[in-house]
Amino acid sequence: MKPYILICTEEWAGSGHQMAALSLQQAFQDKAPEANVRVVGGLETVSPILRSLSRIVYYNSLRYTPALWQRIYDNGNSLALILQKPLAVSLSKRLYDKLIRTGPDVVIATHAYCLSALAEAKRKLAKPFRLGCVVTDFHVNRFWVHPAVDFYLVAHEQVADQLVAQFHIDPEKICSFGIPIRPAFMTARLRPNRDWRKQLGLNPDRFTVLLTGGEGKCSNFEPVLARLLRFQTPLQIIAITGKNARLLAQLQKTMEKSRSAVGHAVRILGFEEAIWEWMGAADVIVTKPGGLTCSEALAMGKPLILYQPLPGQEKKNSAFLRACGVAEEAQSIEQIASILGGWQAERERWQSVAERTAKLGRADSAYQAAEEILTKIM
Known part of the structure; x- marks a missing residue:
């Protein structure tokens, strides 16, 4: 039975997240041509309105209130709580119906926005998929971390050390291969x-x-x-x-x-x-x-x-x-x-x-x- 790999990304917050997803897709197809590898936009699939709103808020924060965005980023716990509770619950059903019901073997998130919603959808399955995330920076924040994540792909050993020291992630779950770029x-x-x-x-x-x-x-x-x-x-x-x-x-x-x-x-x-x-x-x-x-x-x-x-x-x-x-x-x-x-x-x-x-x-x-x-x- 050929493996089914679903890569969930967001293109509205900068092209890097999407390019990491496409780079992984190409690598999977080169290494296992028989695999079914699909790249999807998370919010684009389940809530185009929320996608547009998130894009507007994100870029306006960077442009007009950069100090505020810096505080939000530095205090990642507050954003993580939003992503892991109300948004995760509200988005998980739509993610399940539109993406997860098709039965992927692995789901990989290259953006943190839908990570917790994917984890919530995973919890509903009798046979859960393996959930991974690709941290697309040389630093990791709290909103990239979730107990349901099975593996983390990170840019460098220092990022792996941060996951272990700050967030108590099992080192066996972390791969320091670098941010995925095209082969x-x-x-x-x-x-x-x-x-x-x-x-x-x-x-x-x-x-x-x-x-x-x-x-x-x-x-x-x-x-x-x-x-x-x-x-x-x-x-x-x-x-x-x-x-x-x-x-x-x-x-x-x-x-x-x-x-x-x-x-x-x-x-x-x-x-x-x-x-x-x-x-x-x-x-x-x-x-x-x-x-x-x-x-x-x-x-x-x-x-x-x-x-x-x-x-x-x-x-x-x-x-x-x-x-x-x-x-x-x-x-x-x-x-x-x-x-x-x-x-x-x-x-x-x-x-x-x-x-x-x-x-x-x-x-x-x-x-x-x-x-x-x-x-x-x-």
């Missing part, structure tokens, strides 16, 4: 950046900066690009805006208006499926510290400049990556320019950071997770 990164990371630049029609010898991670409503890389265009030493700049059409138009307008771009080579792109190619071409990646984007950059061995981390998980991600010596945080555009100038002038220092980054990267994270889970159900 293509396993081979992409082996090619030198000069090869990627030649393939993409870029100057193979020019110091190359990639701006990415601009999909969220709170991202604004337009002034960053404007400042880099005034950089004294010629740069090769790649800006990728994903599905953020507004940001793409802004960057294109900045290029049209700029009179100081002489000597710089600039490529402005929207959504790029094969993001590993452009990461491979870069010397440095300037981004928001989302867990998925940073995991991809680590897999490619690229030093990071983390620009204006948002409250909550981004602040925690930035602190972790800086402590590992693979990233610098910039609160201002001038700080970005200063860090870039230092790395460009002192290539030995940049090389040292790049080597630490490559060691920290987990390009095979999705495959390792898929293999571990499949051994438990096949």
